[in-house]
Amino acid sequence: MFYNSTRGNDSGRSAAYVIKNGIAADGGLFVPESIPALTAEKLAELEGMSYPQRAAEILGMFLTDYSKEELTAAAESAYGERFGECATAITLVGGNSVLELWHGPTSAFKDMALQIMPILLSLSLDKCGEEKEALILVATSGDTGKAALAGYADVPKVRIQVFYPSEGVSNIQKLQMATQEGANISVCGIKGNFDDAQSAVKRIFTGKEAAEKVGEQGLFFSSANSINWGRLAPQIVYYVSAYLDMVAAGSVAMGEEINVTVPTGNFGNILAAYIAKQMGLPIKTMICASNKNNILTDFFETGVYDKRRPFYTTSSPSMDILISSNLERLLYFVLGAEKCAELMKALSEKGVYSVGEDVRKALAADFAGFSGDEAATEATIARYFDMGYLCDPHTAVALYCADRYKEQTGDSTPMLVASTASPYKFPAAVLRALGKEAPEGDFALIDALEEISGVCPPTGLSSLKGKAVRFDRVIEKEDIDSAVYGFAAEKL
Numbered sequence: 001m002f003y004n005s006t007r008g009n010d011s012g013r014s015a016a017y018v019i020k021n022g023i024a025a026d027g028g029l030f031v032p033e034s035i036p037a038l039t040a041e042k043l044a045e046l047e048g049m050s051y052p053q054r055a056a057e058i059l060g061m062f063l064t065d066y067s068k069e070e071l072t073a074a075a076e077s078a079y080g081e082r083f084g085e086c087a088t089a090i091t092l093v094g095g096n097s098v099l100e101l102w103h104g105p106t107s108a109f110k111d112m113a114l115q116i117m118p119i120l121l122s123l124s125l126d127k128c129g130e131e132k133e134a135l136i137l138v139a140t141s142g143d144t145g146k147a148a149l150a151g152y153a154d155v156p157k158v159r160i161q162v163f164y165p166s167e168g169v170s171n172i173q174k175l176q177m178a179t180q181e182g183a184n185i186s187v188c189g190i191k192g193n194f195d196d197a198q199s200a201v202k203r204i205f206t207g208k209e210a211a212e213k214v215g216e217q218g219l220f221f222s223s224a225n226s227i228n229w230g231r232l233a234p235q236i237v238y239y240v241s242a243y244l245d246m247v248a249a250g251s252v253a254m255g256e257e258i259n260v261t262v263p264t265g266n267f268g269n270i271l272a273a274y275i276a277k278q279m280g281l282p283i284k285t286m287i288c289a290s291n292k293n294n295i296l297t298d299f300f301e302t303g304v305y306d307k308r309r310p311f312y313t314t315s316s317p318s319m320d321i322l323i324s325s326n327l328e329r330l331l332y333f334v335l336g337a338e339k340c341a342e343l344m345k346a347l348s349e350k351g352v353y354s355v356g357e358d359v360r361k362a363l364a365a366d367f368a369g370f371s372g373d374e375a376a377t378e379a380t381i382a383r384y385f386d387m388g389y390l391c392d393p394h395t396a397v398a399l400y401c402a403d404r405y406k407e408q409t410g411d412s413t414p415m416l417v418a419s420t421a422s423p424y425k426f427p428a429a430v431l432r433a434l435g436k437e438a439p440e441g442d443f444a445l446i447d448a449l450e451e452i453s454g455v456c457p458p459t460g461l462s463s464l465k466g467k468a469v470r471f472d473r474v475i476e477k478e479d480i481d482s483a484v485y486g487f488a489a490e491k492l
Contacts, residue, residue, distance in 0.1 A: 001064045003030040003229065006328050007344065008337030015063040016124035019117075019230035020134070022223030027206045028341070029329055030229045036061040038240065038279035040255065047244050047254075051087040052079045054244075055116070055237045061279075062233050063120070070123055078116035087112065088238055090245055090416075093389040096261075096402055097251055099242045100419045106176060107422035107458045108318075109269065110147035113226075113234040118151045118158070120230050121222065125157060135219040135488055136160040137204060139197035141265060142169040142318045143421060145187070146176040148224040153182030160224065161186040161487050163197040166474045169317050171442050172425050172461060179467040186487045187471035190480065193311055195323045198266075200480040202227070202325075210481070214488040226268030227325050235272035240281055242416055252414050259411065261287040261402035262418045263394040264296055265319040267326035269418060274330065274366060284413050289401035290371040291319045291393075296327070300369030303360030305343075306352040314374060315429035316393040318420070323347075334359060368409075370401035381433035390453045392426050395419040396433075424449065424457040 003018045004011040007028030013021075018030040038061075046054050052075035059071050079087045082105050089100040104111025121134065136158060138148045145162040152160045162177060166189030177187045190197055204210045205221050214221065226232050239260065246252045260283055262270040270288055277283040290297045292312040299305045307322045314320055332340040335355070346353040355363075372380065380396040380403075391399065398417050406415065423430045427445035431438045431452075439448055443465045446457050475483055 006332035007341035016127035108143035114151040141194040189474040192477035267324040294371035297369035372400040378433035
């Protein structure tokens with residue numbers, strides 16, 4: 001299978017090439033030239049498999065220049081001991097099947113892709129005959145940074161640099177990144193928001209001068225964000241696997257449709273569900289759940305995407321995004337490369353675009369946009385805790401939107417809700433929602449939440465206590481370029 005750019009000027013690339021390079025030469029995102037079919041026979045075949053086996057099979061449908069043996073070994077390595085008893089877990093609560101995607105080493109759903117992606121990248125370097133080392137640039141709104149650092153730390157022929165909004169992540173998220181071990185990593189806070197970091201990283205990626213400067217150091221740019229197809233493809237797997245687990249649990253019959261609600265920021269997670277649907281997974285409606293930064297809700301309701309609006313820092317920081325990069329891939333699938341490129345140019349130059357009423361109605365066949373503000377998030381955390389379920393603010397937004405969708409539409413289709421992070425990554429916000437006093441200190445917060453909930457914190461978070469902070473640098477957003485060039489010039 002080959003891959004083409006969403007903007008039409010970079011095509012016919014192999015899977016190994018797109019994973020190695022991350023972004024297309026024309027600034028677009030790579031997409032497969034066709035979507036493979038997930039037949040009823042294939043679903044039945046996957047039913048009796050383990051998660052790593054399912055991952056190898058589904059990835060093999062997209063990454064056709066990787067052998068079955070390579071993908072099987074990669075999946076077994078990625079989803080083995082690092083995820084405990086299981087990679088994913090489904091909890092039934094409040095009439096929803098909650099898909100917990102955060103049982104990996106960094107307690108966030110990003111582990112589902114970023115534990116296998118480094119292996120795929122290493123394989124791609126050999127497949128492409130690449131002699132230079134990869135410099136992976138990451139813009140993070142919280143979870144991607146730590147998951148990428150954990151996945152790529154000390155990986156041969158790779159160095160990784162992460163930029164995060166210094167005041168836009170939780171203290172626990174910041175501590176996870178600041179204490180990361182590994183000789184090949186760099187972490188910088190920026191005085192700005194996630195969109196500032198993401199825009200700078202994408203600009204550097206596609207800049208000829210930047211490529212030449214790092215090339216002089218024997219490096220080339222790559223990405224671990226979901227703009228890289230190698231990050232997005234593994235996310236398709238868990239929707240297919242979750243459906244099969246729901247069948248096994250008797251929540252749905254094989255072939256019966258489900259709805260899926262996803263807390264959404266950069267649009268990669270929900271796009272993976274959309275691709276699974278295009279493959280043939282029985283998904284009826286995908287509910288795009290947003291927080292107070294509800295640009296996607298407005299887009300699905302009006303067909304207008306307008307980033308010229310206030311930016312809010314919320315208790316669900318991974319959703320504090322006004323430029324949802326992966327929406328570009330959806331526009332490509334619906335409108336084609338020429339129109340997609342036109343809309344991306346309008347967004348860059350004017351900050352707004354409109355897809356028109358016909359396209360908005362077509363999107364409504366697959367998507368519904370809902371949002372919940374901070375009050376709704378806190379109330380949902382408290383309400384589900386009273387039902388015996390402890391959730392983080394991102395999951396709370398999704399649960400709130402799922403319940404609102406069902407109330408407003410009367411749709412009784414079984415609902416799968418993506419839970420994207422451990423509540424212990426945001427203990428202050430969760431305690432506040434539960435009406436409890438939040439003590440000072442990150443680990444006092446964790447202890448307090450454990451005491452009132454009876455839920456044990458993940459060892460990957462509790463073990464942060466006492467770890468030395470390695471990275472405390474905070475820079476102006478205008479200095480990202482020089483930080484990149486400085487890291488590229490370091491002798492590791």
